[in-house]
Amino acid sequence: MDKIVIEGGVRLHGTVKVSGAKNAALPIIASALLAEGDHVVRNVPDLADVRTMGRLLAHMGCAFERSGDHHAASIRVPATVLPEAPYELVKTMRASVVVLGPLVARWGKARVSLPGAAPSAPAPSTCT
Secondary structure: OOOOOOOOOOOOOOOOOOOOOHHHHHHHHHHHHHOOEEEEEOOOOOOHHHHHHHHHHHHHOOEEEEEOHHHEEEEEEOOOOOOEEOHHHHOOOHHHHHHHHHHHHHHOOEEEOOOOOOOOOOOOOEEO
8 A cells, every 4th residue: 555654843734635536426426317407516537437427328318518627527417318228338337327226216217237247138227
């Protein structure tokens, strides 16, 4: 494990910017599906899984946009979405199942392929 060793008698002072965490950002972004309208999530890291989540939301009918301002993600959720997450979009993102709860909660159904599952296999996370 890396560590920082500080030697000397000088007291530390200043500020440190803490970056956002992917494992916290993805469920928060997915929770936007719970309500129609515009949503902004700040301090979202620019990572492949976040970009995949944006493509997944776009497939469902949402608008997803990133801005450099505060590392923000803007999501516009329409009145109706396509409640499915196809294998092609989720195969590389283990966190894809985080959309399952909001979809079932709001629309009563969802079809979310499991990452790593064979595309021809039935999706065990199909809920109605």
